[in-house]
Amino acid sequence: xxxxxxxxxxxxxxxxxxxxxxxxxxxxxxxxxxxxxxxxxxxxxxxxxxxxxxxxxxxxxxxxxxxxxxxxxxxxxxxxxxxxxxxxxxxxxxxxxxxxxxxxxxxxxxxxxxxxxxxxxxxxxxxxxxxxxxxxxxxxxxxxxxxxxxxxxxxxxxxxxxxxxxxxxxxxxxxxxxxxxxxxxxxxxxxxxxxxxxxxxxxxxxxxxxxxxxxxxxxxxxxxxxxxxxxxxxxxxxxxxxxxxxxxxxxxxxxxxxxxxxxxxxxxxxxxxxxxxxxxxxxxxxxxxxxxxxxxxxxxxxxxxxxxxxxxxxxxxxxxxxxxxxxxxxxxxxxxxxxxxxxxxxxxxxxxxxxxxxxxxxxxxxxxxxxxxxxxxxxxxxxxxxxxxxxxxxxxxxxxxxxxxxxxxxxxxxxxxxxxxxxxxxxxxxxxxxxxxxxxxxxxxxxxxxxxxxxxxxxxxxxxxxxxxxxxxxxxxxxxxxxxxxxxxxxxxxxxxxxxxxxxxxxxxxxxxxxxxxxxxxxxxxxxxxxxxxxxxxxxxxxxxxxxxxxxxxxxxxxxxxxxxxxxxxxxxxxx
Numbered sequence: 001x002x003x004x005x006x007x008x009x010x011x012x013x014x015x016x017x018x019x020x021x022x023x024x025x026x027x028x029x030x031x032x033x034x035x036x037x038x039x040x041x042x043x044x045x046x047x048x049x050x051x052x053x054x055x056x057x058x059x060x061x062x063x064x065x066x067x068x069x070x071x072x073x074x075x076x077x078x079x080x081x082x083x084x085x086x087x088x089x090x091x092x093x094x095x096x097x098x099x100x101x102x103x104x105x106x107x108x109x110x111x112x113x114x115x116x117x118x119x120x121x122x123x124x125x126x127x128x129x130x131x132x133x134x135x136x137x138x139x140x141x142x143x144x145x146x147x148x149x150x151x152x153x154x155x156x157x158x159x160x161x162x163x164x165x166x167x168x169x170x171x172x173x174x175x176x177x178x179x180x181x182x183x184x185x186x187x188x189x190x191x192x193x194x195x196x197x198x199x200x201x202x203x204x205x206x207x208x209x210x211x212x213x214x215x216x217x218x219x220x221x222x223x224x225x226x227x228x229x230x231x232x233x234x235x236x237x238x239x240x241x242x243x244x245x246x247x248x249x250x251x252x253x254x255x256x257x258x259x260x261x262x263x264x265x266x267x268x269x270x271x272x273x274x275x276x277x278x279x280x281x282x283x284x285x286x287x288x289x290x291x292x293x294x295x296x297x298x299x300x301x302x303x304x305x306x307x308x309x310x311x312x313x314x315x316x317x318x319x320x321x322x323x324x325x326x327x328x329x330x331x332x333x334x335x336x337x338x339x340x341x342x343x344x345x346x347x348x349x350x351x352x353x354x355x356x357x358x359x360x361x362x363x364x365x366x367x368x369x370x371x372x373x374x375x376x377x378x379x380x381x382x383x384x385x386x387x388x389x390x391x392x393x394x395x396x397x398x399x400x401x402x403x404x405x406x407x408x409x410x411x412x413x414x415x416x417x418x419x420x421x422x423x424x425x426x427x428x429x430x431x432x433x434x435x436x437x438x439x440x441x442x443x444x445x446x447x448x449x450x451x452x453x454x455x456x457x458x459x460x461x462x463x464x465x466x467x468x469x470x471x472x473x474x475x476x477x478x479x480x481x482x483x484x485x486x487x488x489x490x491x492x493x494x495x496x497x498x499x500x501x502x503x504x505x506x507x508x509x510x511x512x513x514x515x516x517x518x519x520x521x522x523x524x525x526x527x528x529x530x531x532x533x534x535x536x537x538x539x540x541x542x543x544x545x546x547x548x549x550x551x552x553x554x555x556x557x558x559x560x561x562x563x564x565x566x567x568x569x570x571x572x573x574x575x576x
Contacts, residue, residue, distance in 0.1 A: 175218055182211045182267050183276050189264065190283045190559065194291045194326045194336070198551040205260030205555065208267050215270075222270055225507055225565050230500040231262055237493045238456050245455025247463050254457030257551055261558045268562030269569055277566055281343060281527065284559065288340040289363050292370035295323035295333060299373045311375075312430035315423045319416045323373045327552065331545060334379030335553045337371045338541060339534045339560045342386050346530030349394060350523040372417075377424050378544035386537030393512060393529040435479045435544070441468040442478040445487050453490035458549060461487055477549050481542030501539055508532050508564035524567060531564030 189204045216222055224231075238258050245251035271277050303321050311319060322330040344367065348360035371383065391398045410418075423429045427436070445454065445461075445468050454464045458477045461484065465475055478484045486494045508528040538547055538557065548554050 175215060175220055178211050178215050178218070179272060182208060182215070183271070183279070185211060186264070186267060186280060186559075187283050189555065190280065191287055193552055193556060194287060201551050201555060202256060202260055205257075205264055205551075209260060209263030212263050212267050212270075222266060223569055224266060225269055225569050226503050227265065227269075227500070227507055227561075227565060230496065230503045231265070234493075234496045234500045235259070235262065237489055237496050241453055241456035241489050241493060244452055245457070245460050247455055247457070247460040250459025250463075251456040253459070257554055260551075261554055264555060265558045265562045265565070268559065269566045271566055274570060277563065277570070280559070281347075281563060284340055284563075285344045285347070285363055288337060288344070288367050291325045291327075291333070292337065292367040295325035295370040295373065296366065298323045298325065299370075312423070315426055315429045316375075316416070316419050319375065319420065321373075322375045323370060325370070330374040331376050331379070332550060332553060334371060334374040334376035335538060335541065335545065335547055336556055337367055337374075338379050338382050338386065338538050339553075339556045341367045341371065341383075342390055342533040342537070343527055343530035343560065343563065345390065346526035346528070347523060350526040375416075375420050377420060378541045380421075381424075381544075382537035382541035385540045386533040389536045390529050390533040393532065394526060434473065437470045437473055438475045438479050439483060441465060441470055441475075442480070442483045442487055444468045446483070449487065449490065451490050453486070453488045453493055456488050458484075458546075477546040479545055481539075481545070481547050484546045484548075501535075504561045504565070505532060505535050505539075507561065508568045528564055528567045531560050531567075534560050535564070 185204060185208050189201070189208065192204065193201065212222070235258055238255055242248065242251040242255045268277075268280065271280075299321060303323065311322065313319075323333065324330045325333050327333045327336065341364065344360060344363050348357065348364050351357045351360055371379065388399065388402065391402065423432070426432060442465075445464060449464070454460045461477055462475070464487075469475065478487060482494065482498075485497045489497070508531055512525060512528055512532075535557070541547060547557065
C-alpha cells in the first residue's frame with residue numbers, strides 16, 4: 001500500500017510539472033494579450049463616449065485641482081473658469097429627471113406596493129433589487145445631496161475640506177452601489193441554485209467574491225465573526241492539500257468552490273440592512289417551495305426509480321417512487337430541503353398574523369411532505385435531530401412529549417415508511433452494504449495517507465480509491481463527510497474541518513442570547529434557531545453522505561450558515 005501511495009504522489013507531481021510547462025509555453029501569449037488589453041483600455045478611457053459619461057465627475061476634479069493650484073500660487077480671490085458650472089448643470093438635470101420619475105403615478109403605485117411587503121423583507125427580494133437604481137436616484141433627488149456636492153465642487157470659494165467631503169460622498173456612493181450589487185448577486189444565486197449547473201453557480205459565486213474584494217479595496221471594514229479564523233485555516237489547509245494532491249487539476253476545482261463559498265458566507269454576514277437579511281430568507285423560502293411543489297408533482301405523476309438503483313426492492317416492498325425534483329437525485333433534494341425548511345419553521349413558529357401564519361403553514365407542509373417523499377433515511381434522521389435542536393432552543397419543555405408523539409405517530413405511518421425505517425439497521429440492504437464496503441476502503445486509505453491525505457477534492461479520492469475498492473464497486477466519494485475529510489486532508493485537515501463546523505453551529509449564539517434585550521424582533525430568534533437546527537441536522541446527515549460534494553448543496557449550506565452568523569453579528573452591534 002505504501003508503494004501505491006508513493007506512486008500516486010509521483011504521478012501528481014508529474015501532472016503539476018506538465019501544467020507548469022504548459023503555462024510557461026503560453027506565457028508570452030498572456031503577456032501579449034495583457035498589453036493589447038491595456039492599450040485598448042487606455043483608448044476607451046480617453047474616447048469621446050467615456051468623457052461624455054464621466055464628464056461631470058472629471059470636470060469637477062479638474063476644476064478642484066486648478067483652484068487648489070491657483071490658491072497656492074496667488075492667495076487673492078479670482079474668478080472661476082467659465083466651464084466650471086457644467087458639472088452643476090449636469091447634476092441638476094439628472095436630479096430633475098429623477099424627481100419627475102418619483103412624482104409620476106407608476107412610481108407612487110410601486111412605492112405603495114413595496115411599502116406593504118417591505119416589512120417582512122420581501123421588498124428586498126429579487127424584484128426590488130432589480131430596481132435599486134431607481135431607489136438610489138430617488139433618495140439623491142429628495143435630499144438634494146448630489147446637486148449640492150456638484151455645486152460645491154464648481155464654486156470658486158471651494159475649500160480643500162469641501163473637496164474631501166465631496167470625494168468621500170462619491171466613494172460612499174460607490175460602496176453603496178457595490179453593496180446593492182452584492183445583495184442582488186446573492187438573490188440571483190439563491191434563485192438559480194436548483195436549476196443551473198455547477199459552472200454557472202460558480203460564476204455567480206465568483207461575482208460575489210469580486211464584489212466583496214472591491215469593497216475591501218475601497219476601504220470597507222469586513223466583519224468575520226468567529227468564523228474568519230477557522231475558515232481561513234481550513235482554506236490554507238485546502239491549498240496545501242491541493243499542492244500535494246495526486247490529482248492537482250481536480251483539486252483546483254474543489255478549491256475554487258471553497259473560495260466561492262467563503263465569498264458567499266462573508267457577503268451575507270456583512271449585510272448592512274436587516275431588511276436585506278429577511279429578503280434573502282424570503283427568496284430562500286420561495287425557491288424551496290417551488291422546488292418542493294415540483295417534487296410533489298413527480299409523486300403524483302409517478303416516477304419509477306427502481307432502474308436507478310436508489311432502492312433495494314427486497315427490503316423496501318411496495319416502494320417504487322422517490323422524488324428528486326430538479327436535482328436528479330432524491331438524497332441531494334433531501335439535503336437541500338433539510339438546510340432550508342427549519343428556518344421556515346421558525347417563521348411559522350413566531351408569526352402571529354393569521355394570513356401570514358397560514359402562508360407559512362402551507363410552505364412548511366409542501367416542503368415537509370416533499371422531504372418525506374424523498375425516502376432519504378439519513379435526511380429523516382437529520383430532520384429528527386434538527387427538530388430536537390430547534391425545540392431545545394425555543395421551548396425545551398416540549399422535549400418531554402417528543403418521545404410520546406414519535407411513538408404514537410409511528411402506528412399511523414404507511415407500511416412503506418415502516419419498511420424504509422427498518423432498513424436503516426438492516427445490513428442486508430443493498431444501499432447499506434454498498435456504503436459499508438466504501439467505508440472499509442476509506443479506512444484502508446486513511447491508514448496509508450493519515451498524515452497528508454490524498455489531496456483535496458473528490459477526484460483525488462476516486463483516483464486512489466481504485467487501489468483499495470472492494471468487489472469492483474465504483475464510488476465518487478466515501479458517503480461519509482468526516483471520512484472524506486480525513487482521506488482528502490489528513491488528520492490535521494479533519495481537525496480543522498470539525499473546528500470550523502463547531503464555530504458555524506455557534507455563530508448564531510449572540511443573536512439567541514441577546515434578542516430578548518436589544519430591540520427584540522419576535523421572529524428573529526425562531527429563524528436563527530431554525531438556521532442552527534439546519535446546520536446541526538445536515539452535519540448529522542454527513543455521517544451517511546458527503547454533503548460537501550456538489551456545489552448546489554455546498555452553497556446552500558453556506559447561505560444558511562451565513563444567515564445565522566449575520567444575525568449574531570447584528571445582535572452584537574445592537575442593530576436588532
